[in-house]
Amino acid sequence: MTDLRRRAAFDIGSAATKLMIADIAGSTVVKELFAREIPVAFAIDWRQSSDGNLSDAIQDKGLSVLRSLIAECEAHGVPQAARCAIATEVFRQAGNGADYLEKVLKEVSLPVQVLSQQQEAEIGYSTAVALADVPDSVICWDSGGASFQITMRDGDGLQAYMGGLGTGVVTSILVQDVQGQSLSSKPTPNPVSSGEAEKLVAQLKSRLDEGPKWLKGSKVTAIGGPNSMFCIAFEALGKRHFNSTEICTVLNSLIGQSDEQLSTQAFCQGDLREAPGYILPKIALLLSVMEHCEIAEVHFCSAIGSCAGLLISARSRMISVLARQLERLRVRLVVNFMHGNVTKPLRGIEWYRIVDRKEDDSIRFSLGWDREPRSVTTMSQHAVFYSWFLLMTWVLKDHIPAFAQQWQTVQEPYLELGPAMWVAMRALQPWSKRERK
Structure with a gap:
């Protein structure tokens, strides 16, 4: 298979960091070579903090986990340009979430794109399509440490039902709001009484938006790894299909159980499993959403986060995300070719200020560039250069041997990025009245 490519996808979630390495042909995962999910409790750490930041300890743990996973990429021969990474809810919420991802870029050379909840839903849907028996x-x-997304196709687009509830958030609600304690003084909610469990479910339902009509009576494919609430339900019931009545039975079986008692159950056995204190909050969230939205049945499909969807949708994601971000930023440039010096057209490009530095940084993370004082200039220069370079290389590759060889070199790392920049540049419009940097 001539177009077979080896790629790696990192899903840095609010509760765990995931990696999948696979051989890809087009939009198909031909062979999965490596898959692992390692718990890193970013969401819990953030909820415990007094200043809304991630602690140094959790950042160090996250970096350590990433180093071990990047070593797997090296061992499997995945080139740096073939590695993509996303981060989710907690990194949008934490005050130093962007700083941590910049540290990831500098220390382990892994550019990370922070996804919006809508983008999380899109990647999660792609994962389900890659795994489901009836994709259409x-x-x-998809449910993580700080949020969940339920998605379906609607014509050419997607409809999504989303909520800011995940393992870390629900555990915090149980300990702080229901039990009247703090996570720092009581790291586990167990044992949980029947009254506390009922109050938790009621609180969760009150925080959910009204369920959409398309979810009522539906059968849903749930994706997740060994620590997901769906896998816990599967291991507790011994089957992958379950309804809300069966989940209610599982929840009742957890009431009054200590950490020590729960640790002997199947859903706490094995390597890299989360602490028993998260078991009841996860099942409570599963039950709350199923009952609130009147979901008839859930089918659990094992997945390493959204890695499978990320692997097969990297091209469309990069094009749409970059073009949308640049348009939202309202980046503007004016091209003035210098008279008598057409051989150096980039010297005639004038760059203009954009106000939102955080948005600028998020684009730079997605492209893998370090932040620097003239970040806007560098970003725009790279966008123009790579778009121009790819276009000219493609035009000349059939006529000049050196360009043909160069095309073979650049198409692997830049073929997907180039069109994204080209689309983005088409959206740019002059903004000549702004002050220059």
Whole structure:
């Protein structure tokens, strides 16, 4: 298979960091070579903090986990340009979330794109499509440490039902709001009484938006790894299909159980499993959403986060995300070719200020560039250069041997990035009245 490519996808979630390495042909995962999910409790750490930041300890743990996973990329021969990474809810919420991802870029050379909840839903849907038996009719449910997304296809687009509830958030609600304690003084909610469990479910339902009509009576495909609430339900019931009545039975079986008692159960056995204190909050969230939205049945499909969807949708994601971000930023440039010096057209480009530095940084993370004082200039220069370079190389590759060889070199790392920049540049418009940097 001539177009077979080896790629790696990192999903840096609010509760765990995931990696999948696979051989890809087009939009198909031909062979999965490596898959692992390692718990890193970013969301819990953030909820415990007094200043809304991630602690140094959790940042160090996250970096250590990433170093071990990047070593797997090296061992499997995945080139740096073939590695993509996303980060989710907690890195949008934490005050130093962007700083941590910049540290990831500098220390382990891994550019990370922070996804919006809508983008999380899109990647999660792609994962379900890659795994489901009937892709055209799939409804995907993805739930993490700080949020969840339920998605279905609607014509050419997607409809999504989303909520800011995940393992870390629900555990915090149980300990702080229901039990009246703090996570720092009581790291586990166990044992949980029947009254506390009922109050938790009621609180969760009150925080959910009204369920959409397309979810009522639906059968949903839930994706997740060994620590997901769906996998816990599967291991507790011994089957992958379950309804809300069966989940209610699982929840009742957890009431009054200590950490020591729960640690002997199947859903706490094995390597890299999360602490028993998260078990009841996860099942409570599963039950709350199923009952609130009147979901008829959930089918659990094992997945390493959204890695499978990220692997097969990297091209469309990069094009749409970059073009949308640049348009939202309202980046503007004016091209003035210098008279008598057409051989150096880039010297005639004038750059203009954009106000939102955080948005600028998020684009730079997605492209893998270090932040620097003239970040806007560098970003725009790279966008113009790579778009121009790819276009001219493609035009000349059939006529000049050196360009043909160069095309073979650049198409692997830049073929997907180049069109994204080209689309983005088409959206740029002059903004000549702004002050220059």
